[in-house]
Amino acid sequence: MALEIIESCVNCYACEPLCPNQAIYQASPHFLIDADKCTECIGDFLDAQCASICPIEGAILTELGEPINPPGSLTGISLELLAKYQAAVEATYQAALAAKSA
Numbered sequence: 001m002a003l004e005i006i007e008s009c010v011n012c013y014a015c016e017p018l019c020p021n022q023a024i025y026q027a028s029p030h031f032l033i034d035a036d037k038c039t040e041c042i043g044d045f046l047d048a049q050c051a052s053i054c055p056i057e058g059a060i061l062t063e064l065g066e067p068i069n070p071p072g073s074l075t076g077i078s079l080e081l082l083a084k085y086q087a088a089v090e091a092t093y094q095a096a097l098a099a100k101s102a
Ligand code: SF4
Pocket: 002, 003, 018, 019, 020, 021, 022, 023, 024, 033, 037, 038, 039, 040, 041, 048, 049, 050, 051
């Protein structure tokens, strides 16, 4: 029973001091959670403190590999809207490339 920090962690240090079990530690290339120390905050807090403060969606996973803060949960941007803007950015980029090579 432990959470996991993955590569999208931006090493902001926000979570490390909040852990009641000192389970979070600085590592390279990103912070990690000691699975032997993490209790998922059960008994100490209602929510996992690390995930509660983490500003990056998807950076902290459950034991089943599911993001505690899934895409859109912090930004409020739906997956559909995000895909739409990503497509628009890509189209603009491709148009700029085409214009440069013309
Ligand atoms: S879930 Fe709680 S105990 Fe586990 S690493 Fe995060 S803050 Fe620490």
